[in-house]
Amino acid sequence: DAKTTQPTSMDCAEGRAANLPCNHSTISGNEYVYWYRQIHSQGPQYIIHGLKNNETNEMASLIITEDRKSSTLILPHATLRDTAVYYCIVRVYGTTDSWGKLQFGAGTQVVVTP
Amino acid sequence: NAGVTQTPKFQVLKTGQSMTLQCAQDMNHNSMYWYRQDPGMGLRLIYYSASEGTTDKGEVPNGYNVSRLNKREFSLRLESAAPSQTSVYFCASREFGEKLFFGSGTQLSVL
Numbered sequence: 001d002a003k004t005t006q007p008t009s010m011d012c013a014e015g016r017a018a019n020l021p022c023n024h025s026t027i028s029g030n031e032y033v034y035w036y037r038q039i040h041s042q043g044p045q046y047i048i049h050g051l052k053n054n055e056t057n058e059m060a061s062l063i064i065t066e067d068r069k070s071s072t073l074i075l076p077h078a079t080l081r082d083t084a085v086y087y088c089i090v091r092v093y094g095t096t097d098s099w100g101k102l103q104f105g106a107g108t109q110v111v112v113t114p
Numbered sequence: 115n116a117g118v119t120q121t122p123k124f125q126v127l128k129t130g131q132s133m134t135l136q137c138a139q140d141m142n143h144n145s146m147y148w149y150r151q152d153p154g155m156g157l158r159l160i161y162y163s164a165s166e167g168t169t170d171k172g173e174v175p176n177g178y179n180v181s182r183l184n185k186r187e188f189s190l191r192l193e194s195a196a197p198s199q200t201s202v203y204f205c206a207s208r209e210f211g212e213k214l215f216f217g218s219g220t221q222l223s224v225l
Contacts, residue, residue, distance in 0.1 A: 034212050043118075043204045043216025044157070091212050099164075100147050100208045101172065104157040 002027040002090040009109040018075040020108055022088030025069040031092050033064060035073050037084040078112045085109050116140055120205050120217035127195040127224045135190040135220050137205030145208040146188035148180060150201040163188055195224045
């Protein structure tokens with residue numbers, strides 16, 4: 001699996017868009033980008049994933065650069081409840097033996113302030 | 115729809131004691147997982163079950179056993195607890211690809 005690099009922390013004002021970068025310069029053609037977040041004392045929560053097209057769901061948008069070497073998770077209107085550690089994970093859409101064996105790195109601690 | 119339910123939420127054990135962490139999901143998922151999370155270490159996979167009737171070791175299986183009782187339930191057992199097993203334990207089930215649903219965790223302290 002390709003390695004990812006994320007900033008250690010970032011702040012965001014409530015109501016503003018939060019743009020979370022992730023670098024995955026060694027990503028290969030069959031690897032997807034997944035985003036999870038973990039609110040303090042809770043289990044990780046799936047947010048979104050994508051291969052090469054931009055994706056949007058009710059929680060966030062995922063923008064993947066054309067060369068796929070980096071991506072940005074966008075929380076369009078951050079709220080205090082979005083304060084969490086955000087994890088960017090790159091994974092091959094693999095076989096039964098490999099699914100679910102996620103490696104969560106350090107992630108980005110996002111603090112949304114009033 | 116409860117999702118993934120873990121019990122207990124908190125547990126304190128003495129070294130050498132045994133206990134079982136329970137996990138149940140109501141989403142009809144085939145695959146289930148047990149992770150542990152330690153400060154500065156991220157989440158590490160202990161065991162997983164790709165489908166009912168099968169279990170396999172993850173990254174850190176030593177000191178643990180698991181049972182996939184049926185499609186809904188996947189339990190994690192510590193036969194002889196050690197202080198190094200003090201951690202937060204998360205159970206998860208998989209919908210597709212790498213989309214996992216996690217429980218709220220069990221905070222375990224071994225004294």
